[in-house]
Amino acid sequence: MSVKKLPFTRDDLERIASRFPTPFHIYDEKTIRGNVRELVRAFAWNEGFKEYFAVKATPNPFILKIMKGEGCGTDCSSLPELLLSEKAGIVGHDIMFTSNDTPAAEYVKARELDAIINLDDISHIPFLERHAGIPDTISVRYNPGKLREGSFIMGSPENAKYGFTREQVLRGLSQLSQKGARRFGLHTFIVSNELNPDCFVTTADMLFDLALEIQEKLGLRVEFVNISGGIGIPYRPEQEKVDLARVGDGIREKYEAKIRKGGLHPVSIFTECGRAMTGPAGFLVSRVLHKKEIYKTHIGVDACMANLMRPGMYGAYHHITVAGKEDRAPDHVYDVTGSLCESIDRFAVDRPLPEIEIGDLVVIHDTGAHGHAMGFNYNGKLRSSELLLRQDGQVVQIRRPETVADYFATLDFNDLGSFRA
Numbered sequence: 001m002s003v004k005k006l007p008f009t010r011d012d013l014e015r016i017a018s019r020f021p022t023p024f025h026i027y028d029e030k031t032i033r034g035n036v037r038e039l040v041r042a043f044a045w046n047e048g049f050k051e052y053f054a055v056k057a058t059p060n061p062f063i064l065k066i067m068k069g070e071g072c073g074t075d076c077s078s079l080p081e082l083l084l085s086e087k088a089g090i091v092g093h094d095i096m097f098t099s100n101d102t103p104a105a106e107y108v109k110a111r112e113l114d115a116i117i118n119l120d121d122i123s124h125i126p127f128l129e130r131h132a133g134i135p136d137t138i139s140v141r142y143n144p145g146k147l148r149e150g151s152f153i154m155g156s157p158e159n160a161k162y163g164f165t166r167e168q169v170l171r172g173l174s175q176l177s178q179k180g181a182r183r184f185g186l187h188t189f190i191v192s193n194e195l196n197p198d199c200f201v202t203t204a205d206m207l208f209d210l211a212l213e214i215q216e217k218l219g220l221r222v223e224f225v226n227i228s229g230g231i232g233i234p235y236r237p238e239q240e241k242v243d244l245a246r247v248g249d250g251i252r253e254k255y256e257a258k259i260r261k262g263g264l265h266p267v268s269i270f271t272e273c274g275r276a277m278t279g280p281a282g283f284l285v286s287r288v289l290h291k292k293e294i295y296k297t298h299i300g301v302d303a304c305m306a307n308l309m310r311p312g313m314y315g316a317y318h319h320i321t322v323a324g325k326e327d328r329a330p331d332h333v334y335d336v337t338g339s340l341c342e343s344i345d346r347f348a349v350d351r352p353l354p355e356i357e358i359g360d361l362v363v364i365h366d367t368g369a370h371g372h373a374m375g376f377n378y379n380g381k382l383r384s385s386e387l388l389l390r391q392d393g394q395v396v397q398i399r400r401p402e403t404v405a406d407y408f409a410t411l412d413f414n415d416l417g418s419f420r421a
């Protein structure tokens with residue numbers, strides 16, 4: 001079981017909403033820092049351990065600055081994410097650049113920042129050499145294919161577009177070494193939102209085996225293994241949080257048996273968690289605008305799928321609390337819906353909740369990762385603000401809401417006047 005509690009009361013939320021209109025995402029700094037510290041503690045045994053926060057989960061420079069303060073780097077996947085990381089003061093080997101189908105300009109910027117480039121394909125070796133040069137330190141992304149199962153969001157590795165085959169990892173590292181690279185790392189990303197801690201132990205073990213094979217066949221020493229992200233969070237109250245200490249201890253056991261025994265020590269362990277760091281720290285706060293009684297009762301809120309896509313896109317469960325009604329019985333059944341002209345625009349389907357009235361504040365849990373970040377403008381919907389609840393109780397706006405002017409920013413209405421239809 002996981003406890004689904006709000007870090008604020010209804011009165012707090014009404015006070016916040018009087019300064020920053022709903023809908024908004026609000027992130028709890030204390031929870032974020034706590035999650036990072038728990039991860040770092042789980043790997044305290046590994047001297048070179050580093051968490052590279054997955055920027056795509058919550059691409060906000062204020063969040064990145066908190067991560068930097070906790071000693072994290074960033075995992076970037078695009079030029080704008082590299083620039084965001086740079087703005088937050090995270091550069092050099094504190095960035096891992098994991099992209100796919102990569103444009104040349106992105107490799108150029110990654111090299112300029114001296115980010116650790118994690119190649120997605122063997123054909124990118126000559127591509128990188130031509131456009132940006134081969135760096136001293138390089139990583140390759142391994143796709144184990146049939147050897148591993150995958151997950152709902154990621155699909156099976158064999159069908160996935162990512163990474164090198166095992167044979168290509170060996171061939172690729174040999175090429176990279178011939179082209180002057182001196183320090184090598186391995187990366188893999190197989191599962192998403194996985195709650196079974198043993199899965200991450202198996203992943204690390206698989207990379208340790210590969211590192212040993214590389215040592216044996218190529219005589220090259222792998223200096224770091226990046227087990228990436230994918231650590232799940234208990235979106236449902238009946239689910240259990242991943243025991244990070246158990247993940248760390250399990251990986252340590254494999255490390256001793258393989259890496260230390262095989263003479264490869266020291267190897268640094270890297271992670272790229274997004275969801276597990278910020279997910280549970282975020283809440284989408286929305287006000288009830290309408291209550292519609294047709295074949296079902298629809299609670300119409302002022303947020304929509306443009307603010308949080310996961311329920312519509314994946315049918316994902318997000319817990320909902322009606323602020324101020326935490327202790328009332330969930331004796332009504334509602335669909336909680338947004339205003340998009342799409343049937344899938346529902347935050348909850350047939351959800352038992354306490355009786356809801358117009359004007360209530362509906363709080364959607366676990367929106368701190370892959371929430372605002374996945375927002376879009378379809379139907380002319382504008383993305384909301386992002387707020388941060390600081391550790392001292394202050395609430396600051398870390399991104400203002402979009403305006404109609406933002407929505408129009410890429411259009412030139414002057415040209416429209418002379419445009420003959």
Ligand SMILES: *Cc1c(COP(=O)(O)O)cnc(C)c1O
Pocket residue numbers: 054056057075098189192193228229230231272273274275276369
């Ligand atoms: C999305 C992604 C992550 C982060 O995934 P989470 O599920 O948020 O932990 C890490 N690494 C790579 C390469 C990714 O694509």
